[in-house]
Amino acid sequence: MEFGLPEDNNNISLKKFESMLKTNNVLFFDSNEFENIIHHYLEIGKIALAKKAIKLGLDQHPSSINLKLFQTEILVLENKFDDANKVLEALHVIEPNNEEVYIQKANVLSKQDMHEKAVNTLLIALDLATNNEGIGDLYALIGMEYLFLDQFENAKLYFKKCLDIDLEDYSALYNIIYCYDFLEEHNDAITFLNSYVDQNPYCEVAWHQLGRQYVTINDLDKALAAFEFAIISDDSFVGAYLEKGKVLEKKKHFLEAIENYKITLALEEPTSFALLRIGHCYDKLKQYDLAVQYYYKTVHEDPLLDKGWIAITKFYNKQKNYQKALFYINKAINIDSENVVYWKLYAQINSRLNFLEEAEHGYKKTLDLGNYELQTWLSRADILITLGEFEAAILNLIQAAEFHPETAEIEFRLAGLNFTLHENSKGHYHLKNAVLLNHEFEYIIEELFPKVLQRPTVREILLAAKK
Template sequence: MEENFKKRNEEKELLKKYESFRENKEAFYFTSDEYESIIQNYIDQNKHRKALKAINSAIEQYPFAVEFMVLKAQTYSNLQEYGIAINILEKAGNLHPGDSDIFLIKGNIQILNGDIDEALTSFEKALESSEDKDEIFYSIGLAYQNRGDYKEAITFFKKSLEENLNNENALYELAYCLDVTGELETSISYYKEFIDKDPYSEYAWFNLGIVYNKLEKYEDSINAYEYCLAIDEKYSSAYFNMGNSLMMLKKYEQGLNAFKTTLELEGPTPEIYFSIGSVYEQMEQYDLAIRYYRKSTKLDQFYDEAWYCTGVCLGHQNKWYEAVHFFNKALKLSVENAEYWMALAEAEYKVGNVISSVDAYDEVSQLDPGNVDVWKKWSFIYHEQGDHEQAMNIIHDGLEELPDEAELFYQAVIYLIEKGHYKLAFTYLEKGLFLNYDGHTILYDHFPKLETQKALYKIIQQYK
């Protein structure tokens, strides 16, 4: 730790020295290693324009150093100026035709630029002069994956793993492609073969855990993660994924411990704070859940789901005014999220903002017209306000979207009976019973009077 601290201080001093020379327009000289440190520092801070200035100075001093040409290309790629990056690497490839890394990096940038055929050509050139082929096969797999050719991508991810069993990225992308092609179940034997070859590959166990998790075999998933952790007790991603599997089994205390261990190993991240918050929410410890959701948004103010979940917890505490505030914050970041609009609609209704609630339900109806609850709750507001006609209009709009949804027919029955339109109510009742006979019990919940229930029972029995 002391060595790391000393190294960081040296890097800071070097950067200050470089910036002082530039500011004062003094002549300066740095070794290639010092330049690499300065450039990497800027890249790590996303100061790509400053990185480019440092790279240009380095190239002036070391015009044939390929590492600075590559850094320049990667920096332009970070700025999404892919054409410039590719041109730089073409020049570098002409100067160093046997350097496979140049063609590998060029191919990866061509993928980002959407030039898949050109990328595959670059990877072929890289294969000609490279002894370490696993990263190249992995990149070829990515190229096919970006094209949507998942079968071919699987072939090359497997080739990558034949070269290097512990290529973590290839294992992960292979699992993704197998999921897309519906081959996850059959892939279990493939991962087990890997484990037979190298039972101490934490990556193989980790990815087997991912496969089991995607197949909803959560106990098997947890067992695989535990084997992974037996090999590498500091594999933080295994703790995190195991926490998610435990959550699916409603083993909240164990899930919480897994997430907290991830926090200890990785340090604070918005995702881990959010996950801890979600456990506390499931345990109905809403104050603690809110505390961790707020920690998440402090690290990432654009984490809309954390803002939303804060509002949900406040709703559980009947703090509806505060909930409205947080739902609005979530919606500013994700304006087309129907779930957020639905939550806002309910919260606005709770605080008596009927117009705002109606507007929010209107948004949900456009974003998620297949959600039966929006039509029921939206129409109920008008019904409660005494606007029977508009309530029925909303139900009719809902039935246009969901013509076979029995719940909407039963909701119409409730409104019609309350207005004394019995004949029309029976028409809707008949349709509801035809679509879902058992769903009629909601009518008894809405009409608690014994006389009404008896009358309904007699009618309903005729359709049994």
């Protein structure tokens, strides 16, 4: 469907239509005016107004094919597929060679996950299409259907056909690269993009994508050159400066990376990503005052960005300023109490401050949120042992063994705990298991259960394991 009314006429039609809705006076519009009004409302997402325009349009122009096609579009949006098909079948009888009818039929099929049938229907529409713009749109629709089918080679083929019609169809370009990425054909993507920039040498999008492909294969020098060409093509392209900054970081050129990140701050509103990266760069340069300033700016810019809170917490942790680290991780937890990394840091910092009950709570919360790493179970167990909560420690370790069976670190702890609680048969059982799994962890008994080590039977089992 073509929409070609001049902008002024379109605005006059819209104002007239909206005035009519307010006054309830029915005014006459020609079918082209209705089409442009409906198209406008669909583009801005005002579906209810589009539906009103379609109803009034069909009241005044009941034989308009285009208005009925808009009607099917709305029916598809409302998942009324049977109703949409009835309208389309009636239209097909009237205009069997109308490509738009087939496009809407394909849309109905696609929405019902019948993508193979949608492709076949679009191929019929393609045979009926007469102008390049319409053919390009159909290639794009067929490409998308193949994406839904995970047929990436076919999808690539049709998106490349889009570029044959319009070299600056960047949506098709992105989709082609998506296919290459999914298939992990990075060298092929590089070959394709190099060929593309030969034809369109000032395409910042292509240079940017080429740089990202070079990063993927770890050819950082070529990546850097590609991002520089993207910037030459468009010196306000924020994405290219960000990617160039990331590559410079990898090459340990931190001052140059900072320079590129700062350019993005000048070009657009500051982004938390750029602020965070600048902070990391200053951190690497040991310019700690500047590093922490940018970490502060990061969490101020985006309080929901977990990487910002983690960075500032780890910064103070590394400086051994555990009180400040705890202050910031508490702030982070107040914002998002379901973040596993926050609770893990909370537990570690409290442990360093010897706030053992708080540390144990942190590790428990970490486990409750699904972090089942061995070290988390062991750290919680060791704190419970220090607190004298031996039965809770045993329960914790038994749960840990479900996720990490046949683990010497767990078995040595269970042995020591059971001996401590005078469950000698269980103690012997776990100790024998432990030394069979890996006797090198016997230092656990010495460090956590020195009294248990004094038992002759324990020393006997440990000595036997060394022979």
